[in-house]
Amino acid sequence: MRPRWSAEQRLAWLLCAPAVTAMLVVTAYPMLYALWLSLFRYDLRFPGERHFAGLANYAAVLTSEVWWRALLNTLMITVGSVALELVLGMVFALVMHRALVGRRAVRTGLLVPYGIITVVAAMSWRFAFDPTTGFVNGLLGLHAAWLAERWSAFFVIIQTEVWKTTPFMALLLLAGLTLVPEELLRAARVDGAGAWQRFFRITLPQMRPVILVALLFRTLDAFRIFDTVYVQTRGAQDTATVSLVGYDTLITRLNLGLGSAVSVLIFVCVVLIAVLYIKGFGLDLTARGRGR
């Protein structure tokens, strides 16, 4: 039976309406339009040859070696950067949480990289690793052309990502740390639990929902990586990501049909990641379970 709408509920929807409308216009419309375009053979250079192509664009993408390689590259960057960010972010969160002196200075200092625009960060690191202008080779006593080989290029890209977004992870985890009841930790200490035991047995399990949310946000973000790779290698040395493939198809080749199919497939991947977190790891984004 459908519950009757109370006046309060109606008011709530009314208040939401502007936001919902804005979301429909700026999010739903472009997404549906991309879906529509992806069903056409449509190249901006040949507007006259536009015709319905069904799923041919999807077939072309999914049978292409380029797509699968880019997907693999993207997954490597995603897993590599998110894993490192989780560990480092947790360390930073603990430092920020437990800092006794200069708490504000520590928090501000740790957040600085997050305030820097990604393109600028990517440029800075590209120059830092450059054999002629960079300091990294001098520091390590090497003569390596980091961005000219596949694995070292991946290393530079991942470390740029980690440097840039670990503060975001730390911030989310810091919020989680404040949720861990202090009395629980004190009780455990009285019972003789050591620092490691308290961290692994109490803090981490208590923070599980927050950690999952942080991981979800960062995974979705990392999967759509574009600017760092564009600036540092432009996909050379086999480092192209799915977003870069989409860019090449849409912006360089002006192939709206094929490019839209790539975009839709990236969207499908993002949805799959979200479903994996929510169904697979039991992440509850609304946290209603505990509220009641």
Next chain:
Amino acid sequence: MVCTLAACARPPAQPPHLHWYVFDEQSGAFAAAARRCSEESGGRYEIVLAPLPTDADQQREQLVRRLAAGDPDIAIIGMDVIWTAELAAAGWILPWEGEAARQARAGRLASSVQSASYDGRLWGVPFTTNTQLLWYRTDRVAKPPATWDQMLTTAEGLGTHGTIEAQGERYEGLTVFFVSLLASAGGQVLSADGRSVSLAPGPTRRALEIMQRLATSSVADPGLATAREDQGRLAFEQGGPSFMLNYTYVWPSAHADAPAVAAHMGWARWPAVIPGRPSRVTLGGINLGIGAYTRHPKLAFDAASCLASAPSQRLAAERGGLPPTLTTLYDEPPIRRVFPFAEVLRETLRDAVQRPQTPLYADLSLAISHTLHPMRAIDPIRDVARLRAAVGRALRSEGLL
């Protein structure tokens, strides 16, 4: 329009602005040419430079995005020779017709006029041109090699100083390198009508053999797989390498940066692939096209004609080091001082080869450079088939690249 006598008598406050979208030329030669033509117009128009990035791929990306959206601000376009077919087929530039077309062709290099033509019509006025020469060290090599085989053998005999600088990164420059080798071997990428793949097995294999031999030879630069024109120039100026395939800008650059090397710098025609058959080198340069959506098409045609006329070409040559498209300028002493190699340059330009003239050129070039990179991994027999397949897919705009 109704106006009072006083308002009508007043000259217009400002002549219409014509924006000239062209790469950011560092010497100021383009700005000087724009100023000169604006003044010469007697207040009919004023040319305003709209500088684009120096990287040709990024210039194109910015331009096509604006043109596809019908930007009326684009009056004159400094078109790389490889964009003619794409911009013309999409209807983004206006054809040159009648007297304007006649003047745009008159006295200019046939290969440059060809690069501005598509589908039997002229789509731009040739402004500057460019092509590669072979640069070598006169103190180490007595006579410049005539063929690729001779060059590789001579270089290998020079030991550590034998390095040959070429372009091996995965970008347009690799496509240019391949097209020059292929044409010198007597082949072509597309059939004459530009609609099907040519890439005859014999010449294609010969071109791939040379690329593979160069990349796996002891005289290849260790950084060949990431080398563009400028890395080659810098390496040559350090004094190590003895050979370099590069554009003419390396000459003034060496004189400014490395006089000791420049004193022993010689030039010759690009080496031949087949003995006795002169090489055919890829043509570069800029043609001036008129944006299809401009508010002032007639003024834009006039302005472009002025920008591509002899005085502007002299400015571009003497200040910017950009070779002219008007053939007689090569005989003028001031130009000869800038280009002491003018004779070899003009001969090379006369026999120059066009990159495939098709609206799908951008796709085609990606297909070629992606298939042939890195050069050291080329297998001449296997890769002829791979290349044909990749170019064919690009021509049918199938799949990802």
